[in-house]
Structure formats: C-alpha cells, structure tokens
Amino acid sequence: MTRHLGGPESLEKLAERQARYEVKGSLQFKIVDEATGEGVGWVGLWDHDRQGEQAHETGWSVIPAFQGRGIATAATAMVLDVARLRGTHRFVHAYPSVENAPSNGVCRKLGFTLLGPWEVEYPKGRFMVCNDWRFDRHSSTSKSAV
Numbered sequence: 001m002t003r004h005l006g007g008p009e010s011l012e013k014l015a016e017r018q019a020r021y022e023v024k025g026s027l028q029f030k031i032v033d034e035a036t037g038e039g040v041g042w043v044g045l046w047d048h049d050r051q052g053e054q055a056h057e058t059g060w061s062v063i064p065a066f067q068g069r070g071i072a073t074a075a076t077a078m079v080l081d082v083a084r085l086r087g088t089h090r091f092v093h094a095y096p097s098v099e100n101a102p103s104n105g106v107c108r109k110l111g112f113t114l115l116g117p118w119e120v121e122y123p124k125g126r127f128m129v130c131n132d133w134r135f136d137r138h139s140s141t142s143k144s145a146v
Contacts, residue, residue, distance in 0.1 A: 027082065031062065031075045040066040043075040045082055048093060055091040055134075056083050060106070073106050080110065084137050092137060095120060095130040107133035 028044040041062035048057035058079050060072045076094075083092050096103035098117055107114070112133035119129050 027079075029075070029079070031060075031071060033066065040071060041075070043072070043079050045079045045092070047089070050093055050132075053091070055089045055093050056086075057093050057095070058083075059094065060103070067102065072103070073109050076106055077110055080135060080137070083135075087137075090136060090138055092135040094133045094135070096133070098129045098131050104131055104133075107131070107135075111135065111139065 026044075027046060028042060030039050031041040031043060032038065033040050041060065043058070043060040045056050045058050048055050050057075058076060060076055060079075062072050062075075080092060083089070092112075094103075094107050094112060095118065096107065098104075112135045115132040115134055117129050118132040119127055121127050
C-alpha cells in the first residue's frame with residue numbers, strides 16, 4: 001500500500017503514525033466495510049501550508065483487496081464534507097504520485113482542479129513527483145456528494 005509513498009515504514013514509524021491518528025480530533029478516519037465491520041483503510045484531513053497558503057491536505061489509503069470499488073472516492077467525499085463544515089480553509093489539496101492513476105482518479109471524480117506536478121520530499125530523503133490537486137470548498141460545481 002505504500003508503493004507510491006516511499007515503500008514500507010519501520011514498525012516504530014507505523015506505531016508513531018497510529019498514535020497521532022488516534023488522538024481525539026485528529027481528523028483521521030478509519031474506513032470500515034459495512035458488510036463485515038472490517039477496517040479496510042483510512043482517510044484524513046490535516047492543516048497544511050502550501051507555499052504560504054493555509055489549506056487543508058487530504059490523503060487516503062485502501063487495502064488492496066478492497067481497491068477498485070469506489071471506497072476511497074466515497075470516503076474522501078465525506079472528508080470534503082468535514083472540510084466544508086469546519087470552514088477554516090477555503091482549499092483542500094491532495095498530492096498523489098503522478099504514477100498513482102487510481103488516486104489521481106479520485107481527485108478527478110470529486111471535482112478537484114489539477115494545478116500540475118510538484119516535486120516533494122516524502123519521506124525525508126526521498127523525492128517524488130506528485131500532482132497538486134486543489135478542491136475549492138466554495139465551488140458551486142463540487143462533486144463531493146458521491
């Protein structure tokens with residue numbers, strides 16, 4: 001699942017990330033399969049500074065056995081609704097790797113605007129080229145209701 005994010009993380013890094021996600025109010029959400037109650041991924045929203053612009057950033061991940069079913073799109077649509085309700089930042093950015101066609105498709109389906117490629121360092125010491133997608137929560141053409 002981390003193929004587009006620099007590969008597997010150490011157990012220590014995973015534990016650190018999980019602890020951050022579990023903090024009340026973190027806006028990191030577990031995606032649950034309705035039929036089984038099984039956790040199948042996560043979606044999140046966090047504050048982000050993009051070249052001096054205050055915005056939200058979103059990201060998601062769905063385990064391989066559940067990919068291709070629209071789960072990431074539906075979960076991300078819900079997170080966009082959270083961003084609307086919070087009302088703290090006008091824009092929500094997503095930065096999928098240019099090589100990650102499914103995640104770029106999520107952005108396209110939900111009405112994000114492609115601003116173009118952007119080289120980022122993630123994780124530390126590794127550079128990757130991402131697409132910078134921006135969702136305007138004030139847009140009247142929002143497609144977040146999936």
